[in-house]
Amino acid sequence: MTDAAVDSSTTTDRWSARWSAWRLPRGLHPGAWWLWALGLATAASHTTNPLGLTLLVTVAALVVVARRGHAPWALAFRMYVWLGVVIVAMRVVFRIVFGGGQGDYVLVRLPEIPLPEWAAGIRLLGPVAAEQVLGGFYDGLRLATMLICLGAANALANPKRLLKAVPGALYAVGTAVVVALSVAPQLVESVLRVRRARRLRGASGRGMRAFWGVALPVLADALDRSLALAAAMDSRGYGRTAAVPAGQRTVTGTLVLGGLLGVCAGTYGLLDTTGPGYLGLPLLLAGLVAAVGGMLLAGRRVRRSRYRPDRWRLAELLIAGCGIAAAGLTMLAGTVDPELLYPPVSPLTWPELTPLLLLAVAVAAVPAWLAPPPTPVPKDRT
Amino acid sequence: MIIFDRVTVRYTEDGPPPLRDVTLTVEEGELCLVAGRTGAGKSTLLRAINGLVPHFTGGTLHGSVTVDGRDTRRHPPRDLADVVGVVGQDPLSGFVTDTVEEELAYGMEQLSLPPAVMRKRVEETLDLLGIADLRDRPLRTLSGGQQQRVAIGAVLTSHPRVLVLDEPTSALDPTAAEDVLAAVTRLVHDLGVTVVLAEHRLERVMQYADRLLYLPGDGRVVNGPPAMVLAGVELAPPLVELGRLAGWDPLPLSVRDARRRAAQLRGRLADGAPPAPTPAPEPATALSARKIVVRYPGTVAVAGVDLDLQVGRVVALMGRNGSGKSSLLWAVQGSGPRQGGAVTVTGSAGDVDPKSLPAHQARRQVGLVPQTPGDLLYLETVDGECHQADQETEAAAGTCRALLDQLTPGLPGDRHPRDLSEGQRLALALAVQLTAAPPVVLLDEPTRGLDYLAKRQFVSLVRGLAAAGRSMVVATHDVELVAALADRVIVMADGEIVADGSTAEVMLASPAFAPQVAKVLAPAPWLTVDQVAAALVVEREPA
Numbered sequence: 074m075t076d077a078a079v080d081s082s083t084t085t086d087r088w089s090a091r092w093s094a095w096r097l098p099r100g101l102h103p104g105a106w107w108l109w110a111l112g113l114a115t116a117a118s119h120t121t122n123p124l125g126l127t128l129l130v131t132v133a134a135l136v137v138v139a140r141r142g143h144a145p146w147a148l149a150f151r152m153y154v155w156l157g158v159v160i161v162a163m164r165v166v167f168r169i170v171f172g173g174g175q176g177d178y179v180l181v182r183l184p185e186i187p188l189p190e191w192a193a194g195i196r197l198l199g200p201v202a203a204e205q206v207l208g209g210f211y212d213g214l215r216l217a218t219m220l221i222c223l224g225a226a227n228a229l230a231n232p233k234r235l236l237k238a239v240p241g242a243l244y245a246v247g248t249a250v251v252v253a254l255s256v257a258p259q260l261v262e263s264v265l266r267v268r269r270a271r272r273l274r275g276a277s278g279r280g281m282r283a284f285w286g287v288a289l290p291v292l293a294d295a296l297d298r299s300l301a302l303a304a305a306m307d308s309r310g311y312g313r314t315a316a317v318p319a320g321q322r323t324v325t326g327t328l329v330l331g332g333l334l335g336v337c338a339g340t341y342g343l344l345d346t347t348g349p350g351y352l353g354l355p356l357l358l359a360g361l362v363a364a365v366g367g368m369l370l371a372g373r374r375v376r377r378s379r380y381r382p383d384r385w386r387l388a389e390l391l392i393a394g395c396g397i398a399a400a401g402l403t404m405l406a407g408t409v410d411p412e413l414l415y416p417p418v419s420p421l422t423w424p425e426l427t428p429l430l431l432l433a434v435a436v437a438a439v440p441a442w443l444a445p446p447p448t449p450v451p452k453d454r455t
Numbered sequence: 456m457i458i459f460d461r462v463t464v465r466y467t468e469d470g471p472p473p474l475r476d477v478t479l480t481v482e483e484g485e486l487c488l489v490a491g492r493t494g495a496g497k498s499t500l501l502r503a504i505n506g507l508v509p510h511f512t513g514g515t516l517h518g519s520v521t522v523d524g525r526d527t528r529r530h531p532p533r534d535l536a537d538v539v540g541v542v543g544q545d546p547l548s549g550f551v552t553d554t555v556e557e558e559l560a561y562g563m564e565q566l567s568l569p570p571a572v573m574r575k576r577v578e579e580t581l582d583l584l585g586i587a588d589l590r591d592r593p594l595r596t597l598s599g600g601q602q603q604r605v606a607i608g609a610v611l612t613s614h615p616r617v618l619v620l621d622e623p624t625s626a627l628d629p630t631a632a633e634d635v636l637a638a639v640t641r642l643v644h645d646l647g648v649t650v651v652l653a654e655h656r657l658e659r660v661m662q663y664a665d666r667l668l669y670l671p672g673d674g675r676v677v678n679g680p681p682a683m684v685l686a687g688v689e690l691a692p693p694l695v696e697l698g699r700l701a702g703w704d705p706l707p708l709s710v711r712d713a714r715r716r717a718a719q720l721r722g723r724l725a726d727g728a729p730p731a732p733t734p735a736p737e738p739a740t741a742l743s744a745r746k747i748v749v750r751y752p753g754t755v756a757v758a759g760v761d762l763d764l765q766v767g768r769v770v771a772l773m774g775r776n777g778s779g780k781s782s783l784l785w786a787v788q789g790s791g792p793r794q795g796g797a798v799t800v801t802g803s804a805g806d807v808d809p810k811s812l813p814a815h816q817a818r819r820q821v822g823l824v825p826q827t828p829g830d831l832l833y834l835e836t837v838d839g840e841c842h843q844a845d846q847e848t849e850a851a852a853g854t855c856r857a858l859l860d861q862l863t864p865g866l867p868g869d870r871h872p873r874d875l876s877e878g879q880r881l882a883l884a885l886a887v888q889l890t891a892a893p894p895v896v897l898l899d900e901p902t903r904g905l906d907y908l909a910k911r912q913f914v915s916l917v918r919g920l921a922a923a924g925r926s927m928v929v930a931t932h933d934v935e936l937v938a939a940l941a942d943r944v945i946v947m948a949d950g951e952i953v954a955d956g957s958t959a960e961v962m963l964a965s966p967a968f969a970p971q972v973a974k975v976l977a978p979a980p981w982l983t984v985d986q987v988a989a990a991l992v993v994e995r996e997p998a
Contacts, residue, residue: 233553252551258595270830272790273823274887275815275847289833293873298548305549308505309610310536310565378567380560381574448591 095388098446100142103230104238105389110226112396113437116403117218120414121211125403125430126218130157132438133225140440141228142447153224157217164213168205171195176202176419204418211418234383243368244377248311252302256295263294313376321370328367335360392440402433456617456649457481457504461518463674464499464508473499475674476518481651483616486643486663488681489653490688491670492906493876497653500670501619504651505539506532523616537566540610541619545626546602547594555597555605556581556590562613573612580608584638599776600631604638611642618642620652624659625903628775628932629967632659639663655906658692658935658971661685662709682706690907693935694971696984700991713975720987721976727990729959729981738765741801741926742787742821742895748795749782749950756782758950759796764895764926769917771941771958772930773968779950780930781826784897788823790814802894815847822893826900828884829873837875837883838868844887859886862916878909882916889920896920897928902936914940938962938970938982958982 141147185199236247267290339357406429416424464474473496481487502508506527509516520527523538543549552558563573581587584604624632642648667681682705685695698706701720707713742764749757757779785791789809799806800820809817834840841855862882944961946954962968
């Protein structure tokens with residue numbers, strides 16, 4: 074009996090130890106957040122039910138607020154939400170302006186603008202029906218929700234860390250993108266600096282002459298900077314490669330190029346329903362295998378290690394799983410009762426939720442508690 | 456550790472070689488200082504150590520450079536990355552990643568060190584350079600001194616045996632420069648790293664150096680202990696000049712050396728006093744600014760500053776990086792932001808506020824040369840710039856060229872402005888601004904990258920412009936320059952003026968701003984070697 078008591082207490086200890094280790098603040102693998110967000114976006118793309126879509130946006134916002142870090146990109150989420158609002162508004166306005174005016178419940182009658190004969194079929198303004206406005210709203214909401222889901226991924230995961238996770242063969246491309254990203258703000262800075270300096274010489278800031286007066290010093294500056302950067306990267310060991318026999322290089326190149334060609338042709342075959350069957354999925358898969366093989370081979374040439382790489386652990390798996398499950402549940406709901414996922418606008422009905430859709434939303438919200446909290450704010454932020 | 460064997464470097468077939476038949480050895484654990492005039496080949500020498508010359512820059516290198524037994528001919532810079540660490544002049548342009556911790560790890564990732572080693576070395580390096588509290592900070596938000604220390608840390612993590620630093624303190628205020636130099640000397644003494652360091656302001660580093668490589672500019676390299684090499688050098692830091700004047704041998708390299716020997720000199724100077732500052736009667740006011748406020752999102756750069764500039768006087772504006780010096784100058788000129796206050800320029804057109812004028816008229820009231828003078832220049836030749844300046848200001852043809860010839864005689868007119876030396880480019884930008892004949896001229900950090908000779912020319916140039924009735928303001932960190940140049944010193948901190956007075960008053964009041972001569976001869980109020988020399992001549996004459 075005492076043995077059993079000891080046993081149970083150690084198990085609880087072990088579980089609580091595991092739980093507190095789980096709760097340690099850390100940055101999650103960016104891939105996990107992206108998979109979760111893509112899952113949500115997929116779910117959103119399979120419904121126009123405004124209740125479901127609103128719930129999905131709420132869930133995305135909830136998770137972002139609960140688990141975003143303190144870096145500048147984390148604050149971009151608000152921008153995506155505003156963009157979503159703009160999309161919905163645009164859709165509704167377009168429906169009103171080019172509406173066509175089908176529907177029984179006319180809200181207002183705007184004066185119709187008569188168009189010439191050749192523009193028959195297009196109607197400007199005229200009576201505005203509730204069905205038409207609602208249709209635009211549903212459509213816009215779906216698009217906005219997908220966008221907001223991707224915005225959530227951007228706010229939760231450092232886009233640059235995602236680049237760091239690319240396979241070794243694409244390492245050089247990743248570096249180029251990172252450098253380009255850091256050059257952009259520098260370029261803006263030097264444009265501002267030179268424009269200020271041009272004012273000191275009494276330049277008006279307009280016309281071709283003023284343009285060259287700014288462009289030339291900025292370009293010269295950018296060139297100097299990139300030379301300095303290239304020299305610095307070279308002296309810090311960038312591009313140290315393991316010796317590769319010429320034969321292997323040829324094999325790698327052929328595999329990657331041939332594989333990518335196969336992927337292109339395969340995608341075409343898949344989309345073009347009139348082509349022969351073997352051009353579709355089989356070619357796509359074969360091309361994919363060849364390209365991945367080539368990249369793996371090429372990746373072996375790049376000899377470098379990674380500092381504090383993001384590891385794919387259980388939490389990452391669960392969070393990506395939540396996103397995929399949400400997408401799957403929504404699709405399942407679509408096959409069970411499609412009319413609830415695409416509520417008809419005519420006749421006007423109040424949209425209803427299905428239990429499966431609710432479950433999908435609930436699953437999507439789980440990462441707000443399941444994910445480890447983000448790393449705290451550095452002490453001396455200025 | 457570093458062996459140059461009969462090295463000659465040429466960039467062009469017919470031009471003079473920056474390095475000619477150089478043979479030298481730098482021993483392990485030395486701090487080796489590289490000095491010489493601008494364009495004498497310092498950067499070429501430094502870049503030859505890790506093979507950037509000629510692998511990266513082009514040109515031809517005869518002879519051989521060997522570092523830790525590796526010949527740079529067979530090893531390009533990337534293969535020497537584990538032996539030589541190089542930090543360039545502008546640390547920001549050499550950063551590859553965007554946060555401190557990732558930047559420290561970058562070099563090690565390239566050398567494919569195991570993750571556990573990387574983790575440990577990053578922590579060690581953060582502590583070694585005192586930047587542990589900056590680890591998550593984006594690199595762009597760091598101050599100049601912090602960036603320089605991160606750049607040094609980023610190459611140190613690869614555990615190089617040799618560290619090459621190209622003017623690490625040129626853009627830093629005195630305190631930040633001290634931080635960086637303290638870190639470097641700690642590396643030399645505690646870790647035995649061999650350091651090769653180029654520097655214009657020798658007064659800061661010569662006391663730490665074991666060896667001095669002096670490049671006279673003709674391709675030769677003079678190699679020896681600092682005190683010996685400096686004895687034969689034409690222009691040297693004030694301490695060395697003072698030592699020569701007093702006939703000390705060997706020459707003093709630190710304030711401590713000099714002070715211990717200066718007892719007799721202090722005695723000789725006890726009767727004399729430095730000449731009283733220039734004319735006592737208050738000259739006319741050229742510019743008066745009241746309650747200037749400059750705000751940027753989140754910070755107040757200038758907090759209600761009053762500033763009066765007198766005709767014919769030189770004012771030095773000092774203070775640490777980010778204390779609001781530049782913002783004040785730009786606000787006074789009228790081109791920069793200004794949220795409050797008023798500026799009145801008393802010129803030929805009566806009392807006006809330059810901010811209320813269009814840009815081409817504002818420059819006739821107040822001329823400003825920005826921190827990077829090259830920003831003002833955008834044409835392909837010197838003559839083109841001069842011609843354009845005449846046209847812009849409706850001045851008589853040849854005005855700008857005549858001004859330029861006063862500042863630096865004989866600059867070839869067909870030269871591209873970017874091919875000029877720092878000093879020449881500054882002179883050209885200044886001539887362009889002077890073409891508009893403004894009564895007030897503001898210079899923002901003009902002496903960055905100038906050697907002693909160019910600085911001496913700059914001092915006489917600014918004094919000449921002041922004597923011609925202009926009111927001059929020079930924002931600078933260079934204490935020795937201020938001692939020789941200014942009538943009045945204003946010190947700013949956090950957007951406010953904390954000290955304002957005659958040069959002697961302000962500079963003698965605190966050790967941070969005291970020039971070396973003052974430190975050696977304290978408590979007597981001497982500021983420059985020239986003053987001491989004049990007093991010694993006077994003393995000798997009656998005898």
